Amino acid sequence: MRTSAAVSCGQDIAGNGCFSLGMISAFEGPLKNHGAWFYPRLYWECGAIGQVPYLQAEVSKIRSTGIGCFFDDPVHQIFGIEDMSYQSLYHFTVGGPVEDTRLTTSPAY
């Protein structure tokens, strides 16, 4: 729990839920093979994958959200990544929502 929050810029939202995850992508190889344009493409893929926890959490009556603020170096250390072969690109957290009463929420549809 503490590790999840710590690698996510100290955000409670990453440590107090059911689980959080990091999307770790093959990095140096794909960039060398396909060129620089593949860098944003990797993020595009992370975003597409991220739609799954968003939707799955909603149908499970909980919530999830993308975590864009995280420290990649400690994440790499935890997973034993010591070179550019893999890179943590996007994180996600899943859990029960905490209502922020300072905000007004309208139904989406």
Ligand SMILES: Cc1cc2nc3c(=O)[nH]c(=O)nc-3n(C[C@H](O)[C@H](O)[C@H](O)COP(=O)(O)O)c2cc1C
């Ligand atoms: C790519 C991405 C990164 C995000 N990173 C964070 C984050 O690091 N911390 C956080 O609390 N929320 C994060 N969020 C969630 C957004 O802050 C959240 O979607 C927004 O507050 C929802 O506002 P809304 O309810 O007005 O749509 C992220 C969302 C996305 C799509």
